[in-house]
Amino acid sequence: MRFIQDTRSFYRDMRKYYRYALRLAKADLETEVINSYLDWLWWLLEPLGMMLVYIFIYGVVFNVIEEYFSVFIFIGLTMWSFFAGNIMESIFTVRKNSGIISRIYIPKYILLFSRMLVNGFKMLISFGIVALMMLIYRIPVSVHILYIIPILFDLFLITFACGTILLHYGVFVRDLSYVTNIALRMMMYLSGIFYAVGKRIPPPYGEIMEKANPIAWLLAAARDALIYKTAVSWELLVLWAVIGSLILLFGISLIYRNENSYMRSI
Amino acid sequence: MEKNDSVIMTEQPDIAIEVKDVCISYRLLPNITMKHSVFEEKGGHEVFEAVKNVSFSVREGEILGIVGENGSGKSTLLRSIGGIFSPNSGSIDLKGHSVSLMALGIGFKDTLSGRENIILSGMLLGFSEKEIMQRMDEIIEFSELGEFIDMPLRTYSSGMHSKLAFSITALLESDIILIDEVFSVGDERFGRKSFAKMQELISDKKHTVIMVSHNIRMMLKICNEVLWLHEGRVREIGRPMSVLKHYYFFMTE
Numbered sequence: 240m241r242f243i244q245d246t247r248s249f250y251r252d253m254r255k256y257y258r259y260a261l262r263l264a265k266a267d268l269e270t271e272v273i274n275s276y277l278d279w280l281w282w283l284l285e286p287l288g289m290m291l292v293y294i295f296i297y298g299v300v301f302n303v304i305e306e307y308f309s310v311f312i313f314i315g316l317t318m319w320s321f322f323a324g325n326i327m328e329s330i331f332t333v334r335k336n337s338g339i340i341s342r343i344y345i346p347k348y349i350l351l352f353s354r355m356l357v358n359g360f361k362m363l364i365s366f367g368i369v370a371l372m373m374l375i376y377r378i379p380v381s382v383h384i385l386y387i388i389p390i391l392f393d394l395f396l397i398t399f400a401c402g403t404i405l406l407h408y409g410v411f412v413r414d415l416s417y418v419t420n421i422a423l424r425m426m427m428y429l430s431g432i433f434y435a436v437g438k439r440i441p442p443p444y445g446e447i448m449e450k451a452n453p454i455a456w457l458l459a460a461a462r463d464a465l466i467y468k469t470a471v472s473w474e475l476l477v478l479w480a481v482i483g484s485l486i487l488l489f490g491i492s493l494i495y496r497n498e499n500s501y502m503r504s505i
Numbered sequence: 506m507e508k509n510d511s512v513i514m515t516e517q518p519d520i521a522i523e524v525k526d527v528c529i530s531y532r533l534l535p536n537i538t539m540k541h542s543v544f545e546e547k548g549g550h551e552v553f554e555a556v557k558n559v560s561f562s563v564r565e566g567e568i569l570g571i572v573g574e575n576g577s578g579k580s581t582l583l584r585s586i587g588g589i590f591s592p593n594s595g596s597i598d599l600k601g602h603s604v605s606l607m608a609l610g611i612g613f614k615d616t617l618s619g620r621e622n623i624i625l626s627g628m629l630l631g632f633s634e635k636e637i638m639q640r641m642d643e644i645i646e647f648s649e650l651g652e653f654i655d656m657p658l659r660t661y662s663s664g665m666h667s668k669l670a671f672s673i674t675a676l677l678e679s680d681i682i683l684i685d686e687v688f689s690v691g692d693e694r695f696g697r698k699s700f701a702k703m704q705e706l707i708s709d710k711k712h713t714v715i716m717v718s719h720n721i722r723m724m725l726k727i728c729n730e731v732l733w734l735h736e737g738r739v740r741e742i743g744r745p746m747s748v749l750k751h752y753y754f755f756m757t758e
Contacts, residue, residue: 259628263612266625270616273657342608343629344588499590500531 245492256349264356282364289316297433305435307466310372314465315432315458317365322398322454323423324358325351329402330409330416333501340502347498348491351402359395369465378466386464386471390457393476396483397453403490410501430455435462453479521602521681521713522563522586527595529556529581555581557737558595563730566710570724570745571717572752573734579717580685582734586715587683602680602713605630609690610670619654619661619669620645626673640676647702648672649695664691675702682706684716721749 272279290313297303297312305311332351333340340347366387373380409415429452430436437449437459449455456475463469531553556578563569571579585592586599587606612629613622623644627637645654648668653661661669667690684707690699707714708727718724724731724745731748733741741748 258634259625262625262628262634266614266617266621270614273616339612339629340589342589342606342611344590345629499585502590 242488242492245495246488248495249488249491252346252349253352256346257352259345260349260353260356263350263353264360267353267357268360279364282361283368286313286316286320286365287368289320293433303434303439305438307376307378310369310376310378310466311435311462312433313365313369313372314461315430317362317369318394318458318461319427319430319432319454320365321358321362321394323427325355325398325402326405326419326423327416328354328358329405330419332406333410347406347494347501348399348403351406352399355395355399355402362391373466379468380465381468383464383468383470386476387461389476389480390461390464390471393453393479393483394457396480396487397457400483400486400490403487403494407490407493407497426452426454431458435459450475453482518565518567519600520562521565521567521600522715523596523598523600524562524586525560525596525598527556527559527582527585527592527597528554529578529585529590529592530554555737556585556592556734559734559737559739560595561732561739561742563713563715565713567729568707568714568716568727570728570731571715571734572719572721572724572731572749573740574756577734578737579734583683583685583715583717586681599681603631604681604683605674605679606683606685607674608685609667609674613658613666613670615659616657618657619648619650622658622669623673626670627677630673630677631679632677637677644672644676647676664695667691668695671699671702675699675706678706678712680711681713681715684714684718686718721753725749 290309293312293316294309298308329351332354333347336347336350339345339350405415405419429448431439431449436452436455437445439445440448449459456479460471460476464471559578559582561569571582573579584590584606586597587604589606610626612626614625617625620641623641624634624637628634648654648671650665650669653665654669658666658669671690684703690696704727706712707716716724716728728745730743731745731752732739733748733752741751
């Protein structure tokens, strides 16, 4: 019963506040442009620089080479940064916005949603570079490239879902960010940013680890769709969307039930 | 029945705010660390009741004043009427009216222009972009910022900052206005202007107002009714003259 009621409130509040979230995201992006020296160029330079680091370490030092390695890494990095960046930010959402929250009501996840739009925009720019690299390397593409749309949708949903839960606990648990940092690092190595999980880890573990970890699976799926001309499993796409939605509703419900006590804890 | 009362009775405006049996409590569990929850016993959630079984109603266009000692739950009650937190039990019915807590500069961003901040802040207050645009010129004029309106906020002096903040709050007004202490901002001249604007908003029959104040003389002058909160409960509610008199004697004892 509670879930149905919260779902309805979620729908109503999203409709009411999404314009504000968009406007705020735009304002945040403008602010970043104004504050940094090379402007928006950093949105390109940062992932490119990171890619070079990983190519050097994994490609040269450890000699792990996948086909189209730089594009392979770049896709992984782009999607991972989106996930990890939002997760870290979600913990501080309430603390960072106490100025707003203490003076007016706003569903707290809207603030996270707005930040996700900011990071999502940067991710799209990164994917612009992916497209450019694919042209340069003359990577042949097929119609499977369109799978990237539901893949990114799933990524957004799962990130939002995990974010809402961390947003809630971030208010009460002061040292959550340390724990999350360690967990994220662990997850990063397991998600195959710079190697193919399904291929490099001996069977059957490789496949299990790839399918049970949504981020690992989404990374692999994005590479299949974009550079390996391979179809992506619809069943898994739908399954992760359903799981993501359920976790999201749980997180939203958690926030609705507790947001009136957030103010006293910050 | 006295003559004063009968005037109000015959008009019978609709009820704009209905507060019924509202209780608000905080769970006191600030800042747990992992160490706490793992190594130390949970001492149960200590509950602090800030507001207990408060009921009252306010008619459209009227002004309700709230008095009480510090920590008696005034601001908590005001914030829950403004929707910042929901009550634990009881209900607050605003009969579909829009509400805002008068606060300055909500959601301001330093790097953005004054104009952009008017839009952001206004949207946060629940206005659509169109509604904000309609009043944009009025807000800018009232703020007396001139060309600075298109400069980023970080170039503003603190006086200019509060002028902008006040103009947004005063010109994007909602049906129900909640005021935690009447204030004035800016230099001498703007201070007078802002105070006058605020009084105009309060006494305007269009707006229903709940105000918290320690200024007994002002409350006596403008309120239709006064509520005295004591330790989270309604100690007395009624005509300003008698409630304020009892409150005054209580406080000076």
